[in-house]
Amino acid sequence: MSEQTGLRARKRERTRDAIGDAAVSLFLERGFDNVSVNEIAAAAEISKPTLFRYFPTKEDLVLHRFADHQGEAARVVRDRGSDVGPVTALHRHFRAGLDRYDPVTGLNDHPAVVAFHRMVFSTPSLAGRLTQYQLEDEAALADALGEGVQARLRAAQVLAIQRVLARTNRQRIADGRTALDVHPEAVADAEEAFGRLR
Numbered sequence: 001m002s003e004q005t006g007l008r009a010r011k012r013e014r015t016r017d018a019i020g021d022a023a024v025s026l027f028l029e030r031g032f033d034n035v036s037v038n039e040i041a042a043a044a045e046i047s048k049p050t051l052f053r054y055f056p057t058k059e060d061l062v063l064h065r066f067a068d069h070q071g072e073a074a075r076v077v078r079d080r081g082s083d084v085g086p087v088t089a090l091h092r093h094f095r096a097g098l099d100r101y102d103p104v105t106g107l108n109d110h111p112a113v114v115a116f117h118r119m120v121f122s123t124p125s126l127a128g129r130l131t132q133y134q135l136e137d138e139a140a141l142a143d144a145l146g147e148g149v150q151a152r153l154r155a156a157q158v159l160a161i162q163r164v165l166a167r168t169n170r171q172r173i174a175d176g177r178t179a180l181d182v183h184p185e186a187v188a189d190a191e192e193a194f195g196r197l198r
Contacts, residue, residue, distance in 0.1 A: 016054045016064070019044045023061035028115050032062065032123045059129040062120060066133055069104050073159065074140035086145055090158050091194035094165070098186050101179050105162075106169030107186050109179040117170055134159065161193045 022044040026035045037058055041051045055061045073090060080089035097105040103113045120126045141155035168189060172182045 015046075019046065019051060019054055020061055020064050023055075024065075024116065027062060027119060028112075032058075032119060032126060057129070059126055062116075062126055063129055063133065065116070066104075066130065070133060071137060071140045073137060073155075073162075074144040077141065077144040085198075086154075087158065087194060087198055090162075091190070094162055094190055094194070095187065098183065098190060101183075104166065105186070106166035106173070107179050107182060109173045109177075114173060118174070121170075134163070157197055161197060165190055165193060 019040070023035075023040045026040060026043060037048060037051060040061065041048045044051065055064065072093075076089050076093045077086045080086065084092075094105065098107050101108045103110075103117070106117075108114075120130060138152075138155050138159050141159065142152040145151040145154050165186070169182060169186050172185070173179060
């Protein structure tokens with residue numbers, strides 16, 4: 001990659017982040033359905049067509065934060081050592097996420113993360129778009145696991161376990177507990193769930 005190309009890519013990423021941050025800030029302040037795309041473009045000081053070049057839908061303005069994890073389970077399976085089974089690799093990866101208090105595990109009590117999760121999971125259009133992301137992840141994981149219905153079933157099982165564990169962690173934190181306090185239970189739940197899957 002040339003220096004000029006790298007500079008353009010970094011500038012594009014900064015612009016994308018600025019648009020996304022402006023949108024999420026407005027959504028958290030006023031609610032997803034109460035903010036127009038025009039208002040977001042104005043807040044980010046760009047035109048509406050420019051906004052749509054970066055984010056094809058209004059929902060993507062929020063869910064781009066999940067994009068970092070898109071295809072993650074499939075990558076974990078593909079990148080694992082030959083001596084490590086797929087479920088073991090996915091279990092270790094999820095466990096490492098718990099230890100990092102990664103928001104994707106639901107085990108993060110930062111007020112901005114809690115507010116963000118509340119908005120995503122209580123807004124039907126966002127929850128619906130997130131379901132589409134999850135289905136794409138499931139298909140990618142199934143491809144990484146092999147062929148046929150067994151790979152698809154295993155992918156669905158693993159990702160369902162991760163969703164249930166994350167939802168449980170989010171609920172415990174929403175009930176007023178700290179991530180530090182919830183951590184031991186979250187780890188125990190993950191051990192049991194992945195143990196049953198094996």
